Amino acid sequence: MHKPSPVSYEDFKDKFSLEVPEGYNFAFDFLDAEAAKDPTRPAMVHIDPEGKRRDYDLAFFSRESAKLANALVAQGLKRGDRVMVILYRRVEFWVTMLALHKIGAVPIPSPNLLTAKDIEQRINYAKVRAVVCEYTLTERVEQARPKCPTLQILVQVAGDKLPAGWVGYNAILQKAGDSYPAPKGKDKPGGDDPLLIFFTSGTTGMPKMAEHTHAYALGHYVTGVYWHDLGPSDLHLTLADTGWGKAVWGKFYGQWMAGATVFTWDFRGKFEPEHLLRLMAEHKVTSFCAPPTVYRFLIRLDLSQFDLSALRHCTTAGELLNDGVFHEWKRMTGLPIYEGYGQTETTLQLLTLPCMTPKPGSIGRPAPGWDLRLLKEDGSPCAPGEEGEICIAVEPKRPVGLFTGYLDEPAKTAAVIYDGFYHTGDKAWMDEDGYFWFLGRTDDLIKSSGYRIGPFEVESALITHPGVVEAAVTGVPDPVRGQAVKATVVLAKGYDPSDELTHEIQEHVKKVTAPYKYPRVIEYVDELPKTISGKIKRAEIRERDEKKG
Template sequence: MLHKDCFSSLDDFTDNWRVPQWTGFNFAYDVVDHMAQTSPEKIAMVHVDDAHVRRDYTFEFFAEASSRLAHALVKQGLGQGDRVMLMLNRRIEFWLGMLALHRIGAVAVPSPSMLTSKDIEFRVNFAGIKGVFAEDALIDNFETVRPKCPGLKVCIHTGTEVQAQGWLAYETLVAEEATKFERPKDAAADNDPLLIFFSSGTTGPPKMVEHTHRYPLGHIVTGMYWHDLEPGDLHLTLADTGWGKAVWGKFYGQWMAGAAIFVYDFRGKFDPHNLLSVLAEHKVTSFCAPPTVYRFLVRQDLGPYDLSALRHCTTAGELLNEGVFLKWREKTGLPIYEGYGQTETSLQIATFPFMDPKPGSIGKATPQWDVVLLDESGQPCPPGVEGEICIRIADAEPEGLFTGYLDEPEKTRAVKTNGYYHTGDKAWMDEDGYFWFLGRVDDLIKSSGYRIGPFEVESALITHPGVVEAAVTAVPDEIRGQAVKATVVLAKGYTPSEALTKELQDHVKQVTAPYKYPRIISYVDDLPKTISGKIKRAEIRAQDEHHQV
């Protein structure tokens, strides 16, 4: 689809790479239909379901099947600007639904399958959702609150079994429709709204993050250069379709690179043995997963699995522990390239194949993002000094940056101010220009004059074999101002005790700077998390404050 230029260094990349000048851009027509016309039999997706049944799909299939659905949606009264929620796990219908909505100019709202009825009611009414496309197994959650969602007019389900009244079966709906949906003269494109993500809601109710039809162009770097994809590659990003990471790694950038997307539609918690079997059997060449997944994989015996086809590995979403990086490289011969971005952006900072990865660093700024660290007075920080990750937007906003938080202009103004987009995340930069992530601005701990990032302490804790997960927060301390507290989930075979607490404290002192060790450790069965899996540190802090009252 696009020619991938080769670069010798990040400086070469930064100086010479530019986002393609593409006007009137609509991904469904300009990428998928183009691929279907020029390479109709080219494999676009390899889909493996929970029973490990494999199905291969071509670009021609996606062009024709999404066109049929687009015709059907128009007949149901959906059109440009209408908002449609998709709750489809990793079913093929997710990609068909997204493309069909792109064709008719409707706005897609990808949503995780874990939403409760209460979540659905809030999102449908807050976003003004007109249609929903859901997997059969999730319909009951909608039915519970449908009477409270008067704006919801069109409900489509996957499968052919008889469902609740008022739901349209996908296969029946598209059965007689044409396989060509001509591009309308007024087709949505460029700065028209494309999709809405709901933010994770770690500090309050989720916000609506809007992206335009130019958003996919922001992911060319993601697919071609961070995932290092070329035609013939098979890429797996381990993510549910309800989150931004899905379109980061299972859609736009990968297809623009001419690669095929590998979808492993497992249900429930991932099993490391099943995942390794899938990687080996289907010859996946490029793989992206959160550090947590790599932590499980490196504990396995990789001997029985032929991973010789795997040539490139990436990670994002949380900090990668150095021990996991080294163990994975020892077992596979492959480094893990980190990246950083947000629901509001595309890839901002990354380690690319033409860079030497530093374990624990998220890398350097990508060419399309002018990244700067600002201190509390709004001044740029020199190397070694922590600051907030900000993006210069005074002259122009980069491809991939969100338009704003819908219906919440004050929140948009709070993050887009004085010529910068403020991410709310803290980092520091070393002398080589590599960024080191510290955490959310609100999560940083100030103790006895030191500023401590929770990720640093959490990363040290999880290197202990008795710790499965850890969340580090601050508690008030009369002497230090704040003290470091760790909330820990223990591995099987370990039980809370004063001796274990002392052991964990000593372990942290050995792994990182001694002043960072947690003076308080509490033990829990589970950490409070958002439905995207992010730790709710604010909830832990609120619980601590409640207990102190």
């Protein structure tokens, strides 16, 4: 696919189009095809937990995924079977995903933080038939296994001991042939067949299963080629763990389609920003994507101690980027940070391109192929400056990368896809230049004295105070205002709760954002309730406050 170089956002929107070939399958139609043309093309630089670097080319992934596909078929895995994959940032994650794409089985990438109870619930909910997991996680699957009647095939990666009923990844691979050609005609998985399933983060209840078809992989072409601005000379690092959708956003489909090499750091345990910077400097990372929280860690360090001269492009998503972080990172590196926005249910919906002037805190403008509208509660469109729900037109044509629906939950699917739109549940407003500004989930907005206040705005102001490590903003009942803004705050070391500190934080917020948004109530806690993916459970805080009365 030819990459036009847009000179402006309007030029990009006018010229770019994405057509999905009939029966498209990334593993066959991109990976195997490209590996046949250029087998030694670099695909990945991998740093293992001990710090050892290994380089892999396209031929490696093509060959190893073919072998694993043969091995799994020999174990009885079939097209359409659902497979839970829990593999940290191991190379085996990519091999496994590609092998399942070739078979037509449906991977469910899963985080390594799942408990045995979580695993049991998800296996039974999704009717999972197989698990591929690292040896350090086998015990949790074993604890869940007696209560999981659909689970039949168990593959352990690495480790010396295999529980009864398990097979070793390397052992089955050694016995398998290294050729797995694409089946012909209808026997070839692809197109509208399911590609993968993500469990949503579950901030307001049990996670739902969002299903994507094989077109989803191609939907990330824009992510890698344009938002990450990648080409064949680039080494790209997205920090996400493989248990989450952001991993395939940033270290898989789009980056390889751009011709770039994926940089993967398989770190375990606590994130160390100094270690990250050392690796970026040593290995000459050229493109970097991380949530704003990571950038906040990085700007606290002396970046002049690290040679980041190879770094040329930076992106972020997942949270609101604070103005101060944007400007400080640019001062220290000379590089702006380009924001984007999407969901588990979508690919990249909104983006800031290199040809655009980034506005700190804005999530950008609609990606090509995505007809986005801001709609009021009555379904009417919002004028610039008015707040509304981000909605995606699904008629006359669904955008490439939009999920098919929530599996086995037609009522929940119907609650978000209706009247020709997918209703994201996210609130935003648009400025006169067409840039979108995220406010928060519809359920999280606070209505106070006639104002509608988004929690992200206040949280973004709070964390610029040196004493605030994390903050969650919610509304609490107020007899005069309807709702008052409340901040639940985790303090930094060296800070203790006091009336003086509360007043200081409140005054700080008044200076950073509109004064009416300041938290009239501040509660100090040791930690915030979060989902496994790290998203704040504001609903849980609200429920706890309601019980207090």
